[in-house]
Amino acid sequence: MxxxxxxxxxxxxxxxxxxxxxxxxxxxxxxxxxxxxxxxxxxxxxxxxxxxxxxxxxxxxxxxxxxxxxxxxxxxxxxxxxxxxxxxxxxxxxxxxxxxxxxxxxxxxxxxxxxxxxxxxxxxxxxxxxxxxxxxEFVKENAEHAPVAVTEPVTSDYAGWTATPERPITALVGLGYEHDLALGTIEYLEPTNVWVFVPRGEDRRYDDAVNQANRNLKEMLRDERVMNYHVDAPARVHAILENLVFGLLQSSRPVLVPFGPKIFCLCCLLIARTYEPEITVWRVSGETFAKPxxxxxxxxxxxxxxxxxxxxxxxx
CATH class of the missing domain: 3.40.50 (Rossmann fold)
Structure with missing residues (x-):
């Protein structure tokens, strides 16, 4: 470590x-x-x-x-x-x-x-x-589903490596307001278990947009696998995420997928480096022809x- x-x-x-x-x-x-x-x-x-x-x-x-x-x-x-x-x-x-x-x-x-x-x-x-x-500040995103253009480790340094490849994958996914992109990523990774982290408290409009973009995914999960977090309390977010990852490492291969606010992505990267090379951090983006x-x-x-x-x- x-x-x-x-x-x-x-x-x-x-x-x-x-x-x-x-x-x-x-x-x-x-x-x-x-x-x-x-x-x-x-x-x-x-x-x-x-x-x-x-x-x-x-x-x-x-x-x-x-x-x-x-x-x-x-x-x-x-x-x-x-x-x-x-x-x-x-x-x-x-x-x-x-x-x-x-x-x-x-x-x-x-x-x-x-x-x-x-x-x-x-x-x-x-x-x-x-x-x-x-x-x-809140900006309304396009509600249409964008085809996946990139799905890979965030960089090669976060590709992860394990001595126990037979263990099942557990996906820990931060949600953003990209329409159904998290669901598509889970379908691609085919994990045995899924936990999702939902940002809250910045702006009610963001909260509603995240719920709308991910309603299909959230309907598939048990309530105890859906965890809300506050963007303005990153130390607490890191502690919760690290404790979960530490426990999961005993029996599975965690893959972190940080959609949503970059502060959640930061927590994922810090944890991946702490427990390297066991943790993979995944990057997914949808295809778009418009400038951001x-x-x-x-x-x-x-x-x-x-x-x-x-x-x-x-x-x-």
């Missing part, structure tokens, strides 16, 4: 050594910067490919004006950047190296890569990472503080 500890719900009030966010088309990707909520010695934005769409160019110009370092998201420089930043910390610093990561506008593969790199980084000090998530819509922050800020324990280099 890797040494990843969830400390609590976290806060933005601390001073951080490093901030990592995104430069993308969503308005909310620059929300923290525009509201002067980033208190960090160094600020980095991982950039999606440039395009004149939605808020991309406005975000780019604003972040540059605020002295952000803009790095292409697929440049492959993040591991070295993290290692160098930690190595160059003040020699007399006794506290953990601290990082603030805004996951709000990250793709799931990008978020998966960041969690993976943090867990694998050779470091002479522990690293405290506060993840921040900005729920979006802009997402504006609702104003709520959700944080989760974690600690990646000391991981010194292995000496021969």
């Amino acid at each position: 890797l040494g990843i500890e969830v400390i609590g719900d976290g806060s933005l009030n601390d001073r951080f050594d490093l901030f990592i966010g995104t430069l993308g088309y969503e308005t909310r990707s620059s929300y923290l910067a525009r509201h002067d909520l980033i208190n960090a010695n160094r600020k980095i934005a991982l950039a999606f490919p440039e395009e004149d769409y939605a808020a991309y160019l406005s975000n780019r110009d604003f972040l540059i004006s605020k002295q952000f370092e803009i790095l292409p998201k697929d440049s492959g420089t993040l591991p070295q950047l993290l290692a160098t930043a930690i190595e160059n910390r003040p020699a007399d610093a006794e506290r953990d190296f601290s990082i603030l990561v805004d996951i709000s506008s990250m793709s799931r593969p990008m978020l998966a890569d960041i969690v993976f790199e943090l867990s694998m980084l050779e470091r002479a000090v522990s690293v405290t990472v506060t993840f921040v998530y900005l729920p979006a 819509g802009d997402r504006k922050a609702s104003g709520k800020i959700v944080t989760l503080q974690t600690r990646f324990a000391l991981h010194p280099p292995i000496t021969q």
